[in-house]
Every structure is written in structure tokens, then in C-alpha cells.
Amino acid sequence: MSEDSRRSVVIDRTGPGHFVATNARGGTIRFSTASGDDRGGDFTPVELLLAAIGGCTAADVDAATGRHAEPARFSVSVTGDRISDELGNRMTGLTVTFGVTFPDGEGADRARAILPRAVKVSHDRLCTVSRTVETGTPVTVTVEDA
Template identity: 60%
Template sequence: MTTAKRSVRIERVSAGRYLAHSPSGATIRLGGEDEFSPVELLLAAIGGCTAIDTDVATSRRTEPESFTVTVTGDKVSDRDSGNRMENLTVTFAVRFPDGEQGDAARAMLPRTVALSHDKLCTVSRTVELGTAVRTVIE
């Protein structure tokens, strides 16, 4: 087993509005009406992780004509056990061109999606395994 530290930094911009900063310098705005909510970012992370794994593998055969991943779930507010997401579903809508290369990409799509879900996607693996989250106040 190997480990590699990952991090993001969240900065308050104004009441209810924040910027998430990655070590590479990328930023994402969150919290406002026209920004991602934290739950939407979680869904995007789950879908994006599996999409990247799948796209990298299948596009070696041919470029997709269309490639869309939709992630849905139910936000549950429970007085006893707290807020959470349930019934998370990742749906792939991918089209490859006709021909031998498209056929090869189509044939490997189910296998690459399953491999990402079962082994490669750090985000969905972490959610499914139920990793504890520790909070610290400096």
C-alpha cells in the first residue's frame, strides 16, 4: 500500500461564498446561487473520477462522438442520523463512431466503467468504504 497526501484550501470570499484552491493553482467557486454547492461538487467528483478513467481507456481506441456522465442521488435530511446522500447513480451516455475502432471502444466500455468503480476511482471508493472525516480547529 502506498499513500500520497492530497489537499485543497477553501477560502471565504463573502457570506456563503467560497473559493476552493488546488495545489496546482486551479480554483472553483462554491456556495453562491450561481456556483456549485458542496453536494454538487461531491457528485461531480464521483462522476468526474469515473469519467476520466473510462475516457482515457476507451479513447485510445477512438474518439467518442459524445461522452456524458450524469450523477444523481437523493439528499436525505434525518434528525437522528444527520444529512447525507443516498441512492447515488452514475449514468454513462457514450457514443462511438461506427466501424472497427468504435466497436472496440464500445466493447471495452462496460469493463472500464466497472474497473473504475471497483478499483480505480478514489472518490467513489472512498465514499463506498466510508472513510472517517476528522475536523481540527487551529
């Protein structure tokens, strides 16, 4: 694998149940495992997973349709059910729903026409996040100096 293929984030604890993830470019996102009001507006790790799934495919679809027309509305909803069973805690029934409309016009007609295919191609081949979830890529966990 090349250095260009490597992706990484560093996660630092900022308080009990509160964390900040920082990417290689210095961007940050806060998240929390705290409950109720202690969480504030922070995302949970599961919400970050849902956002990553939806965001990845949204970016693919926007790139394909946006070159033809600017959408009047572009919204992606991602839902799933958190369960705990013999396999442990996990999400099931993951669903990504696109709500996209375009104004009238020739470019918009083309964007509307390619929208279903763009969604399918993103899901089937392009979206690294959902492809990784669906293929069941193993995760290795280690402890430094252990």
C-alpha cells in the same frame, strides 16, 4: 504515506455563503451555500461531490476507451437524494449513468466492447472518489490553535 500520495485544497471564504477552493497547482473552483439567485452559477458542496464522483470515473473510462476511438458523445449523469435522518444530513441513492457513443469503425467497435468493463473496473477499483465514499472513510475535523 509518501508526499506523492498527499492531496489538498484550501478553501477561502469570499463573502457570506461564498467560497473558493484552490488546489496545490493554483486551480480554483467557486462554490456557494447561498440560496436561490444569491448563488448565481456557483456549485453547492453537494454538487461538487456529485461532480467528483462522476468526474473521477469519467476520467478512468475515457482513458480506457479513448485510446481506441474518439467518442461522438460522452456524458455522465450523477444523481442522488439529499436526506436528513437519525444519521444526519447525507446523500443516498447515488447513481452514475454513462451515455457514451462512438462513430463507426474498428477502433470504435473495440471502444464499445470495452466500455462496460471500463465502467465496472473504475467503480470497483480505480475511482478514488467513489471508492472513498463507498468504504466510508472517516473524516477528522480540527480547529487550529484550539
